[in-house]
Amino acid sequence: MGYRITVLGSGTIIPSARRKSSALIFETEKEIILFDCGPSVPEAIVQNNFLIKGLNRIFITHFHPDHTLGLGHLFAAVKNTPAFPEDKKIYLYGPKGIKKFMREWYNLYPSIQRASRFFEVGELDINDRIECSDLFVTVGMAEHGMGNALMYRVEYRDSAFVFTGDTAYTEPIVSFAKNVNILVAECSFPDDSPMAGHMTPSEVGLLASECGAEKLLLVHMYPLQKEKDMEESIRSRFGGEVIIGADGMRLEG
Ligand SMILES: [Zn+2]
Ligand SMILES: [Zn+2]
Secondary structure (H helix, E strand, C coil): CCCEEEEEECECCCCCCCCCECEEEEECCCCEEEECCCCCHHHHHHHCCCCHHHCCEEECCCCCHHHHCHHHHHHHHHHHCCCCCCCCCEEEEEECCHHHHHHHHHHHCHHHHHHHHHEEEEEECCCCEEECCCCEEEEEECCCCCCCCEEEEEEECCEEEEECCCCCCCHHHHHHCCCCCEEEEECCCCCCCCCCCCCCHHHHHHHHHHHCCCEEEEECCCCCCCHHHHHHHHHCCCCCEEEECCCCCEEEC
């Protein structure tokens, strides 16, 4: 079997009937990995027929609320799930500071700390390479105005997948995402109203083309994003397959 990506959310912090905050599940025979955990992600996990106790690992890109607000909910859900398997361990990885970040959640909601025995929290550095059962995850640096924002590359058998998290276009991302099978890229704002620390369609198109991605999956689109123009702008720069992310979408790689 190859791998499968399920888009849990393709949006941002702005509540939207169509797009929950950006998160996805990467699945192989032996691993079910959640990337980011913004608001509504715990619901999206079950809506897409996964179980929280089925998760093996969670990778957080950075501490902005649209990528982390669901963590408190997730811990509360685990704590309140009767008979959550005692031997279950979910690895929760994130940038430096994630241990302190989780302690802040426990300060807010002391009871959820009881769920912490089911989680192993690990802090990651740029270039770390984590060996998981049937794949590797490498850590890259995102440029998001906060010093410790990360992106992730998964190597599984002959294919590779990159999740950019939130980032501006930078040269190092091109080599980090070299020759990926699927590039999942944020595409926050339109070309005519760019925002620091994020990418516009022309930048995403350039990135996908320069790194030689086979397929480009777009997520983290603000309501302001003009989706028709976005697609045109990207297609004029990138010859591979362009997929506009939608909640619940599944892709095989
Ligand atoms: Zn952000
Ligand atoms: Zn974001």
